Amino acid sequence: MFELLQIVDTLNKTAQSAPGSTSPSGIFELVKLGGWIMIPLGIMLLMAVYVFAERLIAIRNASRIDDNFMNIVRDHIVSGNVTAARSFAKNTNNPVARIIDKGIQRIGKPIDLIEKSMNNVGQLEMYHLEKNMGVLSVVSKAAPIFGFVGTLVGLMQLFSRINSSNEFEVGTIAGGIYTKLITSITGLVIGLIAYLAYSYLNTQIDKTSNKMEAASSDFLDVLQEPTR
Numbered sequence: 001m002f003e004l005l006q007i008v009d010t011l012n013k014t015a016q017s018a019p020g021s022t023s024p025s026g027i028f029e030l031v032k033l034g035g036w037i038m039i040p041l042g043i044m045l046l047m048a049v050y051v052f053a054e055r056l057i058a059i060r061n062a063s064r065i066d067d068n069f070m071n072i073v074r075d076h077i078v079s080g081n082v083t084a085a086r087s088f089a090k091n092t093n094n095p096v097a098r099i100i101d102k103g104i105q106r107i108g109k110p111i112d113l114i115e116k117s118m119n120n121v122g123q124l125e126m127y128h129l130e131k132n133m134g135v136l137s138v139v140s141k142a143a144p145i146f147g148f149v150g151t152l153v154g155l156m157q158l159f160s161r162i163n164s165s166n167e168f169e170v171g172t173i174a175g176g177i178y179t180k181l182i183t184s185i186t187g188l189v190i191g192l193i194a195y196l197a198y199s200y201l202n203t204q205i206d207k208t209s210n211k212m213e214a215a216s217s218d219f220l221d222v223l224q225e226p227t228r
Contacts, residue, residue: 037150037183041143045190048139051132052197059129059201063208065096070215073100074222082107095125095208096215103219111220118216125212129205133198140194147187154180 066072069092076085082104089101102121106114 035150035154035183037146037153038186041146041150041183041186041190044139044143044146045193047135048190048194048197051135052201055132055201056204058131059204059208062095062125062129063204063211065092065094065211065215069096070100070218073104073219077104077107077222095122095129096212098125099212099216100219103216103223107223111223114223115216115220118219122209122212122216126205126209129208133201133205136194136198136201140191140198143190143194144184144187147184147190150183150187151180154183 072088073085076082076088086101086104089097089104099118099121103114103118106117
Protein backbone atom coordinates (compact mmCIF):
# COMPACT_ATOMS: atom_id res chain seq x y z
CA MET A 1 0.00 0.00 0.00
CA PHE A 2 2.93 2.34 0.73
CA GLU A 3 4.28 1.79 -2.79
CA LEU A 4 0.82 2.52 -4.20
CA LEU A 5 0.68 5.82 -2.33
CA GLN A 6 4.13 6.72 -3.70
CA ILE A 7 2.91 6.04 -7.24
CA VAL A 8 -0.14 8.22 -6.68
CA ASP A 9 2.03 11.03 -5.30
CA THR A 10 4.35 10.82 -8.31
CA LEU A 11 1.45 10.88 -10.74
CA ASN A 12 -0.07 13.81 -8.89
CA LYS A 13 3.15 15.84 -9.14
CA THR A 14 3.44 14.97 -12.81
CA ALA A 15 -0.13 16.00 -13.46
CA GLN A 16 0.34 19.27 -11.60
CA SER A 17 3.52 20.12 -13.49
CA ALA A 18 1.95 19.47 -16.87
CA PRO A 19 0.61 22.52 -18.76
CA GLY A 20 -3.10 23.13 -18.34
CA SER A 21 -3.54 20.23 -15.93
CA THR A 22 -5.50 20.37 -12.71
CA SER A 23 -5.37 18.20 -9.62
CA PRO A 24 -8.38 17.24 -7.50
CA SER A 25 -8.54 18.67 -4.01
CA GLY A 26 -11.00 17.92 -1.24
CA ILE A 27 -12.61 14.69 -0.21
CA PHE A 28 -15.87 15.28 -2.11
CA GLU A 29 -14.03 16.03 -5.35
CA LEU A 30 -11.94 12.88 -4.92
CA VAL A 31 -15.08 10.84 -4.38
CA LYS A 32 -16.65 12.37 -7.48
CA LEU A 33 -13.56 11.62 -9.57
CA GLY A 34 -13.65 8.00 -8.39
CA GLY A 35 -16.79 7.43 -10.43
CA TRP A 36 -19.76 5.14 -9.88
CA ILE A 37 -17.68 2.47 -8.12
CA MET A 38 -17.46 4.81 -5.12
CA ILE A 39 -21.17 4.22 -4.45
CA PRO A 40 -20.88 0.51 -3.56
CA LEU A 41 -17.65 1.27 -1.70
CA GLY A 42 -19.47 3.92 0.33
CA ILE A 43 -22.30 1.48 1.07
CA MET A 44 -19.80 -1.12 2.26
CA LEU A 45 -18.13 1.43 4.52
CA LEU A 46 -21.46 2.38 6.09
CA MET A 47 -22.33 -1.30 6.58
CA ALA A 48 -18.98 -1.99 8.23
CA VAL A 49 -19.31 0.98 10.59
CA TYR A 50 -22.90 0.08 11.53
CA VAL A 51 -22.14 -3.60 12.16
CA PHE A 52 -19.04 -2.75 14.20
CA ALA A 53 -20.90 -0.27 16.41
CA GLU A 54 -23.92 -2.57 16.88
CA ARG A 55 -21.83 -5.65 17.65
CA LEU A 56 -19.48 -3.75 19.96
CA ILE A 57 -22.39 -2.57 22.11
CA ALA A 58 -23.99 -6.02 22.13
CA ILE A 59 -20.75 -7.83 23.04
CA ARG A 60 -19.90 -5.36 25.80
CA ASN A 61 -23.36 -5.75 27.31
CA ALA A 62 -23.04 -9.53 27.10
CA SER A 63 -19.64 -9.55 28.83
CA ARG A 64 -20.79 -7.51 31.82
CA ILE A 65 -21.33 -9.75 34.83
CA ASP A 66 -21.12 -9.16 38.55
CA ASP A 67 -17.98 -10.65 40.08
CA ASN A 68 -20.13 -12.08 42.88
CA PHE A 69 -22.65 -13.70 40.53
CA MET A 70 -21.28 -17.24 40.87
CA ASN A 71 -20.72 -16.80 44.62
CA ILE A 72 -24.39 -15.92 45.11
CA VAL A 73 -25.51 -18.86 42.96
CA ARG A 74 -23.18 -21.18 44.87
CA ASP A 75 -24.51 -20.02 48.25
CA HIS A 76 -28.12 -20.61 47.20
CA ILE A 77 -27.42 -24.07 45.81
CA VAL A 78 -25.29 -25.23 48.74
CA SER A 79 -28.00 -24.07 51.15
CA GLY A 80 -30.58 -26.00 49.12
CA ASN A 81 -32.47 -22.92 47.94
CA VAL A 82 -32.59 -23.85 44.25
CA THR A 83 -35.62 -21.64 43.61
CA ALA A 84 -33.74 -18.55 44.77
CA ALA A 85 -30.71 -19.50 42.66
CA ARG A 86 -32.83 -19.86 39.55
CA SER A 87 -34.72 -16.63 40.23
CA PHE A 88 -31.43 -14.77 40.63
CA ALA A 89 -29.99 -16.23 37.39
CA LYS A 90 -33.21 -15.66 35.46
CA ASN A 91 -33.33 -11.99 36.45
CA THR A 92 -29.73 -11.41 35.30
CA ASN A 93 -29.64 -10.52 31.61
CA ASN A 94 -26.41 -11.86 30.11
CA PRO A 95 -25.22 -15.09 28.41
CA VAL A 96 -23.49 -16.45 31.54
CA ALA A 97 -26.68 -16.12 33.59
CA ARG A 98 -28.75 -17.87 30.91
CA ILE A 99 -26.30 -20.77 30.78
CA ILE A 100 -26.35 -21.12 34.57
CA ASP A 101 -30.14 -20.85 34.59
CA LYS A 102 -30.33 -23.80 32.20
CA GLY A 103 -28.02 -25.75 34.48
CA ILE A 104 -30.15 -24.97 37.53
CA GLN A 105 -33.24 -26.18 35.68
CA ARG A 106 -31.51 -29.54 35.13
CA ILE A 107 -30.41 -30.04 38.75
CA GLY A 108 -31.16 -33.61 39.82
CA LYS A 109 -30.26 -35.10 36.46
CA PRO A 110 -26.88 -36.72 35.59
CA ILE A 111 -23.96 -34.32 35.32
CA ASP A 112 -23.41 -35.25 31.67
CA LEU A 113 -26.93 -34.21 30.74
CA ILE A 114 -26.62 -30.96 32.69
CA GLU A 115 -23.34 -30.16 30.97
CA LYS A 116 -24.79 -30.97 27.55
CA SER A 117 -27.80 -28.70 28.14
CA MET A 118 -25.52 -25.86 29.23
CA ASN A 119 -23.29 -26.37 26.19
CA ASN A 120 -26.32 -26.14 23.90
CA VAL A 121 -27.29 -22.81 25.43
CA GLY A 122 -23.68 -21.67 25.17
CA GLN A 123 -23.63 -22.44 21.44
CA LEU A 124 -26.83 -20.48 20.97
CA GLU A 125 -25.36 -17.52 22.86
CA MET A 126 -22.23 -17.66 20.70
CA TYR A 127 -24.44 -17.57 17.62
CA HIS A 128 -26.08 -14.39 18.92
CA LEU A 129 -22.69 -12.82 19.69
CA GLU A 130 -21.36 -13.60 16.19
CA LYS A 131 -24.49 -12.28 14.47
CA ASN A 132 -23.67 -10.17 11.36
CA MET A 133 -19.93 -10.69 11.84
CA GLY A 134 -19.88 -12.20 8.36
CA VAL A 135 -20.68 -8.76 6.95
CA LEU A 136 -17.33 -7.41 8.17
CA SER A 137 -15.53 -10.43 6.77
CA VAL A 138 -17.16 -9.98 3.35
CA VAL A 139 -16.45 -6.23 3.27
CA SER A 140 -12.79 -6.76 4.19
CA LYS A 141 -12.39 -8.99 1.12
CA ALA A 142 -14.83 -7.39 -1.32
CA ALA A 143 -13.91 -3.70 -0.89
CA PRO A 144 -10.33 -4.02 -2.27
CA ILE A 145 -11.66 -6.06 -5.21
CA PHE A 146 -14.26 -3.41 -6.01
CA GLY A 147 -11.55 -0.77 -5.80
CA PHE A 148 -9.28 -2.58 -8.25
CA VAL A 149 -12.18 -3.21 -10.62
CA GLY A 150 -12.98 0.50 -10.59
CA THR A 151 -9.38 1.37 -11.35
CA LEU A 152 -9.14 -1.13 -14.21
CA VAL A 153 -12.41 0.04 -15.74
CA GLY A 154 -11.28 3.64 -15.42
CA LEU A 155 -7.92 2.91 -17.05
CA MET A 156 -9.64 1.10 -19.92
CA GLN A 157 -11.84 4.15 -20.49
CA LEU A 158 -8.84 6.47 -20.29
CA PHE A 159 -6.73 4.58 -22.81
CA SER A 160 -9.75 4.14 -25.05
CA ARG A 161 -10.15 7.92 -25.20
CA ILE A 162 -6.43 8.35 -25.83
CA ASN A 163 -6.56 5.77 -28.63
CA SER A 164 -9.56 7.37 -30.28
CA SER A 165 -8.31 10.98 -30.00
CA ASN A 166 -4.58 10.27 -30.41
CA GLU A 167 -3.80 12.55 -27.42
CA PHE A 168 -0.54 11.59 -25.75
CA GLU A 169 -0.04 14.54 -23.42
CA VAL A 170 1.70 13.59 -20.19
CA GLY A 171 -0.69 15.68 -18.12
CA THR A 172 -3.74 13.94 -19.56
CA ILE A 173 -2.35 10.45 -18.97
CA ALA A 174 -0.90 11.14 -15.51
CA GLY A 175 -3.94 13.02 -14.31
CA GLY A 176 -6.25 10.30 -15.58
CA ILE A 177 -4.29 7.50 -13.89
CA TYR A 178 -4.12 9.56 -10.68
CA THR A 179 -7.89 9.91 -10.46
CA LYS A 180 -8.55 6.26 -11.35
CA LEU A 181 -6.26 5.03 -8.56
CA ILE A 182 -8.58 6.71 -6.06
CA THR A 183 -10.93 3.71 -6.16
CA SER A 184 -8.11 1.25 -5.42
CA ILE A 185 -6.89 3.25 -2.44
CA THR A 186 -10.44 3.70 -1.15
CA GLY A 187 -11.15 -0.01 -1.47
CA LEU A 188 -7.95 -0.94 0.34
CA VAL A 189 -8.66 1.49 3.19
CA ILE A 190 -12.24 0.26 3.64
CA GLY A 191 -11.08 -3.36 3.52
CA LEU A 192 -8.44 -2.65 6.15
CA ILE A 193 -10.96 -0.93 8.42
CA ALA A 194 -13.38 -3.85 8.11
CA TYR A 195 -10.61 -6.38 8.78
CA LEU A 196 -9.39 -4.58 11.91
CA ALA A 197 -12.98 -4.23 13.16
CA TYR A 198 -13.61 -7.94 12.55
CA SER A 199 -10.42 -8.97 14.36
CA TYR A 200 -11.15 -6.72 17.35
CA LEU A 201 -14.72 -7.99 17.74
CA ASN A 202 -13.54 -11.60 17.46
CA THR A 203 -11.13 -10.97 20.31
CA GLN A 204 -13.94 -9.56 22.47
CA ILE A 205 -16.17 -12.54 21.61
CA ASP A 206 -13.40 -14.94 22.65
CA LYS A 207 -13.12 -13.17 26.01
CA THR A 208 -16.87 -13.46 26.56
CA SER A 209 -16.73 -17.13 25.54
CA ASN A 210 -14.03 -17.76 28.12
CA LYS A 211 -16.24 -16.21 30.81
CA MET A 212 -19.10 -18.51 29.82
CA GLU A 213 -16.87 -21.58 29.93
CA ALA A 214 -15.42 -20.61 33.30
CA ALA A 215 -18.88 -20.04 34.78
CA SER A 216 -20.11 -23.40 33.44
CA SER A 217 -17.13 -25.16 34.96
CA ASP A 218 -17.66 -23.44 38.32
CA PHE A 219 -21.33 -24.39 38.32
CA LEU A 220 -20.59 -28.06 37.62
CA ASP A 221 -18.03 -28.02 40.44
CA VAL A 222 -20.69 -26.63 42.79
CA LEU A 223 -23.06 -29.48 41.90
CA GLN A 224 -20.38 -32.05 42.71
CA GLU A 225 -19.22 -30.51 45.97
CA PRO A 226 -21.60 -32.51 48.23
CA THR A 227 -20.34 -35.83 46.77
CA ARG A 228 -16.68 -35.11 47.35
